Structure formats: structure tokens, C-alpha cells
Amino acid sequence: MRLSIFSRLFLGYITIILILGAISAYTVLRLRQVNVEVGIIFNVDQRVVNLKQKLVDSLLSHVGSEKKHVITGDPIFVEQMVSGQKAFEGYLSQVSQIVGTSPNAVALARVRSEYGQYISLVNEEIELVRANRPYNRSEYGQRKEEAVGRALDALKALESSYTTDIYERMNRIQEITGSAQRLSILMFAAAVLIVILGSLVSTRSITKPLKVLMAKTREISRGVFEGNLDIGSPREVAELAGAVNIMCEKLKEVDTMKSGFFATMSHELRTPLASIKQGISLLRDGAGGPIPDKQKRLFAILSEETNRLIDLVNSLLELSKMEAGMMPFTFGKESIQSLIRRVVVEMTPLVEAKQISIEVDTGDEGEIPPLQLDRERILQALRNLLGNAVKFTPESGKIAIKAGRRDRTMEFSIRDTGPGIPKKNLETIFEKFHQSPGQAPGSIKGTGLGLAFVKHIITAHGGKVWAQSEPGEGTTFLFVLPL
DSSP: OOOOHHHHHHHHHHHHHHHHHHHHHHHHHHHHHHHHHHHHIIIIIHHHHHHHHHHHHHHHHHHHHHHHHHHHOOTHHHHHHHHHHHHHHHHHHHHHHHHTTSTTHHHHHHHHHHHHHHHHHHHHHHHHHHTTOOOOHHHHHHHHHHHHHHHHHHHHHHHHHHHHHHHHHHHHHHHHHHHHHHHHHHHHHHHHHHHHHHHHHHHHHHHHHHHHHHHHHHHHHTTOOOOOOOOOOSHHHHHHHHHHHHHHHHHHHHHHHHHHHHHHHHHHHHHHHHHHHHHHHHHHTTTTSOOOHHHHHHHHHHHHHHHHHHHHHHHHHHHHHHHHTOOOOOOEEEOHHHHHHHHHHHHHHHHHHTTOEEEEEOOSTTSSOOEEEOHHHHHHHHHHHHHHHHHHSOTTOEEEEEEEEETTEEEEEEEEOSSOOOGGGTTGGGSTTOOOTTOOTTOOOOOSOHHHHHHHHHHHTTOEEEEEEOTTSOEEEEEEEEO
16 A cells, blocks of 8 residues: 555654553553552551551550559549540441451451450449459459450551551552552653654655655656656655656657757758768869969868768767667777877877977787777877867866776876866766866867767766766866776
């Protein structure tokens, strides 16, 4: 399924929101568990512990008042006993409501039973004292102390149970918070990892086809019009790729029509141009009768311009054949060093006319083995490169030519001290009809076919040609050929 860019981004954000929501929900759940445990500690366990202390205090106060009454017989201590009993029973009732039917209700029942037994003994003793009847005071005292002791033991057991429960719940809270912390960290780390991976995948799924499109546009700028883009998604980029393919097909048709037009035009112009050239030659030689010197000079100019036009037409025909793959090449073993020296000798008059110094370094004889070359085509490429360097090098400038072996190839370079070429034009200068932006004012402009010839010739030999330049620092043209 082809998802649009909006759908990809939407799904990505929804995934992030869901992950963050899951982390938040888990955190809230664990916090609720902690809140429940804390609530039980404060509302149940701690209250029971506090009430136990109050029960002990009220019981001991009751016992103290009872002993004082037995010794002194003062009725004021009876009131204190009644007050202590009410307080004890009130606290006991509160504890009973909290404990309910839990296992701790057994200990609470023991407290209630022992306290009831103690109250019964106290009431019996009070009645005996009031009736002034003899009784064994030490026996009653011992029985009361035993009942009170058992009641205190039961209260202590109750307190111990709830204190233990507090510790257990605190440990549980610690475990909950610890596990929540660990799991939250793991979930957050997993979420970050998922977000990063999702972002990388989503971004790559968008940027990768865009890079393919950018590469294709650079190919188009170099004159390669093959509509071979195959991009499946995202949908918007796929549609754009389809439009680029259609554009390439149209550009290819236009380029084919243009090449065909130039080829046809050049072919059709050759015959009339040859006739014009021959006619001018006959007239200049006096075939139509004597001609004055002024007309001879005019015929000389016409002949020169006709020759230049014929050369241009021939160049167009040759380039059209090269582009169509119809130009025949005759390969043989040739020494590239001797070809370079020959071209330098041919260009010597032009070099000396501009007082340009030229350095040639082709290494030792035999350093570069003979190569499989088309002699005339390589000479044509070398002439174009050296002629181009001479054209753009100012007077008293310098040209350096170097050839040598590099790994399994032969590398040739020619460097001038001309105005240089902007970086953005380094690839387009090899296109036909391209005029270098670095031409000096007033210089003679060429046809823009020389470097296009060089590229086709070197490529046909299995090599590669390119240029290196910085504005104001001259230009270096390089090509490599396989050994």
C-alpha cells in the first residue's frame, strides 16, 4: 500500500502519542496502587496502633484507680474507674469497627474477654468491700493482674500484627515504586528507540526517493534523458517521479529531433557550400575575367568564411554520428607520448604568438606502454584540449601538460593559467554548444563543440574526462584511458 507523506507523518505521531499514553496509564495505575497502600496504612494500621496505645493507657488508668479505691475506699476513685472504663470501651469499639471480621478480630475478642473478666472481678471485690465481708484480697489481686496481663498481651499481639502489616505495605510500596520506575525507564527507552527508528525509517522512505530524484535531475542537466525512474512510494514522490519520466521522454524526443535537424541541415548544406567554395575559388582565380585587387581581398574573406562554415557543418555531422553511435573508430597500438609531442609542435605558432610558456612532462620513454587508440580521434581530442588552453590563457601565461601511469590507467592533464570556471559549470562545459563563462572580453567565441568531441572520443575509448577549476586560478582538464 502506498502511503502519502501526510499519512506516514500522521501514523508516526499517533504511534508516539500511544506510547506516551501507555507510559502515562501505567504510571497512573501504579500510583493508584501506592495511594491505596498508603491509605490503608494511615486509615487502618496506624489508627489501630494509635488506639492500642490509648487502650493501654486507659486500662492502666482504670487499674490504678481501682487499686486506690480498694485501699482507701474513697468514692472519687469509683468515678475515675467509670470514666476509664467508658474510655476503654469507646476505644475498643473504634478498633472493632476498623478490624471488622479480619483475622485480627480474634486478638481483639481476647482483649474484650479478658477486660470483661477483669471488670467482673473488680465489681465482685467492690461489692465485698461495701458489704464489709471478709475475702482473700491477695487472691483477687492476683486474678485481676492476670486478667489485665492477658488483656495487655492481646493488645500487644494486635499492635504487632498491624505493625507488621505496616512494614509489609511499606515494602510493597517500595517494590511498586521500584518496579514502576524500572519499567517506566525501560518503556521510555523503548519509546525513544521506537521513535528514533520510526523517524529514521519514515525519513529515509521520504529522503531516499528524493535523493534519487535529485540525482535524476542532475543527469537531466548533463543531457541524459532516460526516463527510468522507478519510485513506488510515497505517493506524492511517486507521482513526481512519473512526471519526471514523462518530461525525460519529451526532452529525449526534442533532443533527437534537434540532433536529426542538425544532421539533416549539415548534410544538406555540404553540397551548396562546396559549390559556393568552388565558385569563389574560380572567380578569385580569374575564371570570369580579370578582377581588381579589392575584389580579390573580398573573395579571400569569402573563401575563409566559407571554409569556416564548412568546418562547422562537418563538425556537426561528426558529432551527430558520435551521439548516434555511428562514428567508426580504427583502433591500433599507439604511443600517447608521441601523440602529445606532435600536438604541442602543431600548436607552437599559436603558443609563441601569445608568448605562453608550455611545460610538457610525459615521463620516460616506455613508462607508458602503447595503448589501443584511434590515432586521429585522440589527436583531435588533444588538439581541442590544448587549443582550448591556449585560447583562455592570457599573454605571457603558462600551460603545463603531464601524462603518466596511474594504477592500471594512463592519466593525462593539461593546466592553464586562465580565468577559471565556476564550480557549477564544470559538468556542463562538456555539453555541445556550451560556451564557457570564463571567456575574456573581446575573445573569439568558438562553436561550443570542442569539449563535446573530447568527451565522446574519450568515452568511446573506455576512459573518463573531467575538469577541475577555481575562478581566477586557472583550469585543469584531465582524462584517463585504460592500459
